[in-house]
Amino acid sequence: MADVADLAGVSLKTVSRVVNNAPHVQPELIERVLAAVAELGFRRNPLASSLRSGQTNATIGLLIEEIANPFYATIAGAAAEVARQHDTMLIIASSEEDPAREEQLLRDMCARRVDGLLVVPAGDDHSFLRAEIELGTPMVFLDRPAGGLLADTVLLDNRGGARAGVRRLVEAGHRRIGILLDSIGVYTMRERLDGAQDALAPAGVPYDTRLVRDGVRDPAAAAQVVSELLEGPDPPTAFFSLNNRITLGVIEELHRRGSDAAVLGFDDFDVARLVPYPLTVIAYDTRELARTATELLFHRIEGDRSWPRTVVLPTELVARGAPPR
């Protein structure tokens, strides 16, 4: 910048003013400075700038579980889009569901003085972030609530969606429903399971824990569990899979066996309409989830200091192929 000032024959500060479009600089000087900038290929250093000004550095952080997962990739895409509209860069970090790693990454992002943080929480205690919040870093949690922390949160209506879906199965006459889930340790899974119970009880359908299988991590495991349940005594006539990886495995196994058990899946997926099996899914708008959260974050960054909000977005029941019997 000093070189530019020399070449243009003005002071350092004048260059700074020109570069920042500050008022009160003669048009002729602006001209000269811009010419010098072009000639020397000067670009200001945003790091130094934000160090000095203490102001925003046009960066927000996004913490997710795993970027390669389409759900999180969609979130990242929507967040990036909103960030772009605000001329802001997005730093993405993956916690891999590890609370210790999550804490380290969040602290690291805060140390980099991001303007705000978008967090899909992995751990269940985020009180370590309280200091950061008080220090002025806005943050919004999405998909799952923060643990031990009052903060802006955007959630899906997991419970309501599961309730509606299972109610439909029950109304269609199913009384034995196999339920497959990834991990009861995850908030969304607990909510979905609660929703299923909500629907069973009023219909007088017993909640049979033998039909509920936790720890189903991938399609292969799901196929295996479906096998076991179908070959056991008093097999289910319907399956409720609590995420789309599981749904894939369930369908694959039912298809292989030629079974006509009904399938209800939480999470929609791209190729659902190609799947050779009638399938009802509980769908939601992932982009809208992320968009809402990111916009809320930018409100905070722009100075909104109102009481923390919690937004719950609706889910929708989508039937494809033949409806569940």
Next chain:
Amino acid sequence: MADVADLAGVSLKTVSRVVNNAPHVQPELIERVLAAVAELGFRRNPLASSLRSGQTNATIGLLIEEIANPFYATIAGAAAEVARQHDTMLIIASSEEDPAREEQLLRDMCARRVDGLLVVPAGDDHSFLRAEIELGTPMVFLDRPAGGLLADTVLLDNRGGARAGVRRLVEAGHRRIGILLDSIGVYTMRERLDGAQDALAPAGVPYDTRLVRDGVRDPAAAAQVVSELLEGPDPPTAFFSLNNRITLGVIEELHRRGSDAAVLGFDDFDVARLVPYPLTVIAYDTRELARTATELLFHRIEGDRSWPRTVVLPTELVARGAPPR
């Protein structure tokens, strides 16, 4: 940091030394400083640090087309994993296939003094990056080569894969093959199309441009094109779709019509084995692509100044369901 120094009764510089694990500090002082750090909740500011030292700031940039696309999400995931092993943050930006935006984002990342850049190029002229490279920012291009720039590049064997796949169709007796592609403007598409031609010529199969359709952007468009070709005179007996979005549409339409045309698709996809149709795909390891590129980048960051390399990763033919006739 000054506060920490006061509390510990040492100088600023000693605190800096302790924080950076520099040698030549008395164990007792280290003790006192760490206690003060803990008490005040001090964390050093990496921005200021990298401003002063001019050294790395433990950040690399990744430029892709669109983060929500599973292909790029997988790349981002693999890059993030390698970055994590090097204690480095990853900044991800999406160009949305817009060369102007690409240039702006790349310049912006360079201005933030990232340690290195991973680029899936969108435009076809990247000579504006030459200055950055000479200024010492290492960069690696992946999936597509840079335009007008000698730089490290990691590619897939698009041409060889397409050649092998089409050769197989030809050997199975197909002489009329419909070819559907997204955009001839994209490097990978051109390579794949060239590969197809490579396989046709030696078999004496004419390259009929009426069977080649450019501009097929999504599954619906692909379905439409398949319809047209099948209903036209002398319809194809096989289809080669140059990416997986197109493959989905092709299969959907063939399935709808009960057609038994053979399908060869570039790109594997998750649910390929669920698809109710015999399908051969040209598969490759996307994670390996990104991993190779990221590791090459870190070699450069760590000082490897050897001549730019180009790595080409193999593709593999995978047949699912019945083989093409």
Next chain:
DNA sequence: TATGGCTTGGACAACGTTGTCACAATAGCG
């Protein structure tokens, strides 16, 4: 012509950190 307000430019310090250097204290040597 003197006064005051407004515009414009520049000197200086500061953001939080680290590299350089010098100095003090200690140890080792003849």
Next chain:
DNA sequence: CGCTATTGTGACAACGTTGTCCAAGCCATA
């Protein structure tokens, strides 16, 4: 007992930028 190494410590400047403040120049008004 001096002398040199060695080790530990701190003062200072610098990284590239911007906020603060002051001064100089200009115009309009009294």
